Amino acid sequence: MQLKPIGYVRSPIADRKQMPPLGVPAEVEVLPEYAEGLLHIDKHSHLWILTWLHTATREPLQVNPRGAENAVHGVFALRSPTRPNPIGLTAVGVRWREGTRIGVSLLDFVDGTPVIDIKPYLATRDMIYGATSAQIGRPADREAIRASLLMQAEFFGLDIAAPAVEQAAAIVAHFRAEVLGFHDAPGIRVTAPEGRGDLADAFMAMVRVRPGNGSLRFHALPAVWMECAAGRAEYPV
Amino acid sequence: MQLKPIGYVRSPIADRKQMPPLGVPAEVEVLPEYAEGLLHIDKHSHLWILTWLHTATREPLQVNPRGAENAVHGVFALRSPTRPNPIGLTAVGVRWREGTRIGVSLLDFVDGTPVIDIKPYLATRDMIYGATSAQIGRPADREAIRASLLMQAEFFGLDIAAPAVEQAAAIVAHFRAEVLGFHDAPGIRVTAPEGRGDLADAFMAMVRVRPGNGSLRFHALPAVWMECAAGRAEYPV
Structure with a gap:
């Protein structure tokens, strides 16, 4: 060996x-x-x-x-x-x-x-979309979260310069930093505007939500809702 | 070393x-x-x-x-x-x-x-959802395709005993075997019934389509359409 x-x-x-x-x-x-x-x-x-x-x-x-x-x-x-x-x-x-x-x-x-x-x-x-890990360490800051989210978006096949990707990264980074206090939270649910496949893609890439289990939903409002047991927030888009 | x-x-x-x-x-x-x-x-x-x-x-x-x-x-x-x-x-x-x-x-x-x-x-x-590989070898038969699709569905987090997963695996295996002749085809597009998040999940797991680039669409018909440059097929669901 x-x-x-x-x-x-x-x-x-x-x-x-x-x-x-x-x-x-x-x-x-x-x-x-x-x-x-x-x-x-x-x-x-x-x-x-x-x-x-x-x-x-x-x-x-x-x-x-x-x-x-x-x-x-x-x-x-x-x-x-x-x-x-x-x-x-x-x-x-x-x-x-x-x-x-x-x-x-x-x-x-x-x-x-x-x-x-x-x-x-x-x-x-x-490619194990369904892989989960309990939290090990905390990210250094919101910028470290954002850098990781953009890498995940790129690995998903998205153009990280696209406005929807930037916007989704800012939303997820804000939610994790300000609402969850840098703690991981299982069971995050995202509701995105109907017809915004670009945002749906970005949240799939960054939060690994999916429509079949209700973790990714759509509504007629120009807003993204982020929710989990630890809190919720609403973001205009 | x-x-x-x-x-x-x-x-x-x-x-x-x-x-x-x-x-x-x-x-x-x-x-x-x-x-x-x-x-x-x-x-x-x-x-x-x-x-x-x-x-x-x-x-x-x-x-x-x-x-x-x-x-x-x-x-x-x-x-x-x-x-x-x-x-x-x-x-x-x-x-x-x-x-x-x-x-x-x-x-x-x-x-x-x-x-x-x-x-x-x-x-x-x-997790690199966007990773692509040009075809290397051909699968042995339709059953080999189906076994691989079910493993991909399980890695996606899906219940492989669910009817939608079985159905999607049968559709993708049929399309690859009968329409594509076991050749890989880039650019497969899937159209699934609205409100069938379970089927959407299964096609994301098995074909890696996504709404943001138009490779996953929805319509009001009780049917799945599979399309690419090499051919198309329609499956009632």
């Missing part, structure tokens, strides 16, 4: 402490001897980048996650780099490719991190 | 040739010395299981994928076990846990496969 590097991350960020939580645009440079393995990789819009987190420690088995300083968790319940086998796993969008260099969207590995595998992201196998 | 097993797969299937493409219900047994790492893993509905594919070969760098016997691909464009670092990556739903034993939904690793990491599935980072 001996790994060999098949390439390296090329990133403007070399210091882990400087890395934003969601990463930065970066490159994956595959070693020439593995170039053949890239044949037809352009069939895929998104890839998994697997790395060896060479600066991580392999112990302990429990750590305090980011944003939860007094809540120790097992490392298998976290995406922390600290783990017995420090393998990094991040999904990225492919921006461009020039031979063995692949330009990718947000990647959270520092410059020089050894790449150990590249796999295609297969929506039929990897 | 030396891996150590943190557990093993316990599966009723011991022979890779007998493994169904999507896997079978199985267990992950974590070694006692790593039990501490599982603290709070129950916060997550779904997990990534990373394994060392001990029966795989690390060469060549190009192979013929399943269902595409005359179409060589680079291994980084495939999920084939053949790759320089034979790491397996499969997302599973957690069914139960008893101490260090975790019962999981469909897992495609044979009995005895070394587990090298367990990570939580984070919908905010891992």
Whole structure:
């Protein structure tokens, strides 16, 4: 069970402490001897980048996650780099490719991190819209929420410059920060204006609501309602 | 870059040739010395299981994928076990846990496969609804399509015993087999009856349509229309 590097991350960020939580645009440079393995990789819009987190420690088995300083968790319940086998796993969008260099969207590995595998992201196998996680850490601030929401919108296939996406991100970030006090709340329900498929898409991307279980509804008003057990708010749109 | 097993797969299937493409219900047994790492893993509905594919070969760098016997691909464009670092990556739903034993939904690793990491599935980072892949291999038959559609519905959070899910799976499987001749077709559009959120959910799960770009529409008829450049079909519902 001996790994060999098949390439390296090329990133403007070399210091882990400087890395934003969601990463930065970066490159994956595959070693020439593995170039053949890239044949037809352009069939895929998104890839998994697997790395060896060479600066991580392999112990302990429990750590305090980011944003939860007094809540120790097992490392298998976290995406922390600290783990017995420090393998990094991040999904990225492919921006461009020039031979063995692949330009990718947000990647959270520092410059020089050894790449150990590249796999295609297969929506039929990897896309779990229904996955839920109880809250682990709190986001740093409303801007951190907004950055995460925009990444989720982009992964959903939306144009993050579209006004509806901006508006939905502002609504969800406000609701989570001001109404929920940065706590997660299961069972959020959204009511959006009829005929506003663009807003419906954005709330599906960011809150994972859906019409079939009543978590996404429509009404004739020019407003978005956000509701859950912990509170409700109304936003004109 | 030396891996150590943190557990093993316990599966009723011991022979890779007998493994169904999507896997079978199985267990992950974590070694006692790593039990501490599982603290709070129950916060997550779904997990990534990373394994060392001990029966795989690390060469060549190009192979013929399943269902595409005359179409060589680079291994980084495939999920084939053949790759320089034979790491397996499969997302599973957690069914139960008893101490260090975790019962999981469909897992495609044979009995005895070394587990090298367990990570939580984070919908905010891992869920790429908009990911697209050009077709690689053809499904074996309509039943293989149906099995994949039902797994996608379950990952979407739907009850796969619900009549709407069964019906949507039958419609999509028929359309792909009979109208598209098992070819993938980008740009499928679905029109579903108004007020049938259950069908809308099912088509979002299985075809990844969405209202904002017009790929999911509604009408007042008791019928589902499936359309793309390659053909169209109408199904009473």
